Amino acid sequence: MGEYQLRCVSDGSVQPPYSLSCPHDSSLLRADYQARQIEPKNLPGIWRFLDWLPVHGIIAEAEGAPVTYKSRNLARELDLENLYISFNGYWPERGAKMPTCSFKDLEAAPTMQRLQERGDNPTLVVASAGNTARAFAHVSLITGQPLILFVPEKAQDRMWTAARASAAESRGSGQVKLIAVQGDYYDAISIAEKVQSLPGFAPEGGARNIARRDGMGSVMLDAALALGKIPKHYFQAVGSGTGGISAWEAALRLKADGRFGSYLPRLHLAQNLPNAPIFCAWKGKEAEPVCSNMFDDVLFNRKPPYAIPGGVRDALEETGGEVYGVTDQQAAEAKKLFEQSEEIDILNAPAIAVAALEQAVASGSISSKDIILLNITGGGRARIKEDHTLQMIRPQITVSHWSQAVQFLEGKR
Numbered sequence: 001m002g003e004y005q006l007r008c009v010s011d012g013s014v015q016p017p018y019s020l021s022c023p024h025d026s027s028l029l030r031a032d033y034q035a036r037q038i039e040p041k042n043l044p045g046i047w048r049f050l051d052w053l054p055v056h057g058i059i060a061e062a063e064g065a066p067v068t069y070k071s072r073n074l075a076r077e078l079d080l081e082n083l084y085i086s087f088n089g090y091w092p093e094r095g096a097k098m099p100t101c102s103f104k105d106l107e108a109a110p111t112m113q114r115l116q117e118r119g120d121n122p123t124l125v126v127a128s129a130g131n132t133a134r135a136f137a138h139v140s141l142i143t144g145q146p147l148i149l150f151v152p153e154k155a156q157d158r159m160w161t162a163a164r165a166s167a168a169e170s171r172g173s174g175q176v177k178l179i180a181v182q183g184d185y186y187d188a189i190s191i192a193e194k195v196q197s198l199p200g201f202a203p204e205g206g207a208r209n210i211a212r213r214d215g216m217g218s219v220m221l222d223a224a225l226a227l228g229k230i231p232k233h234y235f236q237a238v239g240s241g242t243g244g245i246s247a248w249e250a251a252l253r254l255k256a257d258g259r260f261g262s263y264l265p266r267l268h269l270a271q272n273l274p275n276a277p278i279f280c281a282w283k284g285k286e287a288e289p290v291c292s293n294m295f296d297d298v299l300f301n302r303k304p305p306y307a308i309p310g311g312v313r314d315a316l317e318e319t320g321g322e323v324y325g326v327t328d329q330q331a332a333e334a335k336k337l338f339e340q341s342e343e344i345d346i347l348n349a350p351a352i353a354v355a356a357l358e359q360a361v362a363s364g365s366i367s368s369k370d371i372i373l374l375n376i377t378g379g380g381r382a383r384i385k386e387d388h389t390l391q392m393i394r395p396q397i398t399v400s401h402w403s404q405a406v407q408f409l410e411g412k413r
């Protein structure tokens with residue numbers, strides 16, 4: 001279970017198990033799992049896909065998992081016969097119980113488990129525009145693993161948790177340290193980079209972290225197991241594009257498995273205009289100047305892993321993919337359409353994917369009979385409030401420079 005070798009995508013060379021980069025170039029590393037065929041395990045949540053996760057054990061309480069279902073109402077609106085939705089959020093009526101309401105839950109659990117298996121118990125350092133931080137905080141509140149989160153001040157209102165109040169209280173002050181950063185996501189990243197290079201701290205690795213990617217790959221695995229085959233199209237809103245890489249990698253494994261089809265799904269990735277560097281790069285356009293207001297700033301990423309071996313461009317080229325640019329207004333209308341037809345609230349980011357699906361239908365690039373997987377990357381934020389009392393995780397300090405963060409952390413050690 002979860003046995004693998006870590007290989008550079010560029011040259012196939014085997015690297016030490018916890019590497020984040022390759023010695024010769026900028027290539028991503030990829031897990032080459034011993035299990036050629038996936039045998040779903042009788043385990044909770046994504047641990048069902050343990051054969052293709054880079055871990056040996058599980059965190060049983062982290063039981064969020066994607067739920068694949070066939071859409072009736074949205075499908076009718078768009079005149080599609082085989083539209084499947086991968087719902088990643090909180091929607092217990094459909095069996096979806098992601099505790100922080102986004103597919104970042106799929107990344108956090110295997111990353112934290114893998115970190116535990118490393119054995120040296122480092123403090124994990126995460127910089128995030130909100131959803132990632134919330135997901136990692138949740139797992140840390142369950143396991144008690146030490147975690148430092150750097151979140152832009154503006155994103156603080158995303159730092160809620162439905163973890164039991166007792167867990168949040170008894171551990172919140174010790175295990176999870178939230179540091180608010182004056183500035184944007186990039187300021188949070190640059191401060192995190194300084195801190196994670198200190199002894200005793202570990203970077204989470206972003207797109208380079210195989211546990212993150214293979215956790216998100218469970219969206220494709222769940223769909224293929226539910227459908228008995230690989231879908232023909234995959235739609236997702238992207239910032240870094242890591243989810244797109246993950247879907248492609250999972251599909252490569254499913255293809256090699258042999259039982260789910262001998263083709264790859266076309267990746268249809270969607271970005272919010274004008275902050276759309278992947279869209280611009282793919283279309284060969286000059287990136288527009290960054291503006292700070294976005295329909296959903298979790299999709300903001302200035303330096304996506306685009307041109308590196310095994311990155312977004314390779315994923316698009318190998319799957320015959322496409323990238324869509326979506327305006328705020330298109331996204332707002334798509335969000336309304338989805339929520340009214342499927343009867344669940346969604347985050348703003350996945351509305352961008354719904355709008356891209358509408359564009360693809362309108363342009364005729366997909367046919368009404370094709371099997372389509374629409375990744376709703378987050379939702380149920382309103383729904384979870386009906387069942388749980390949400391608590392805010394409050395920052396312990398606000399900083400504008402990395403030295404303030406280091407000073408604060410040294411004082412705490």
Ligand SMILES: *Cc1c(COP(=O)(O)O)cnc(C)c1O
Binds near residue numbers: 104132241242377
């Ligand atoms: C992070 C995030 C995305 C984009 O993910 P990528 O890393 O670019 O694949 C999409 N939707 C939501 C809700 C997210 O939190």
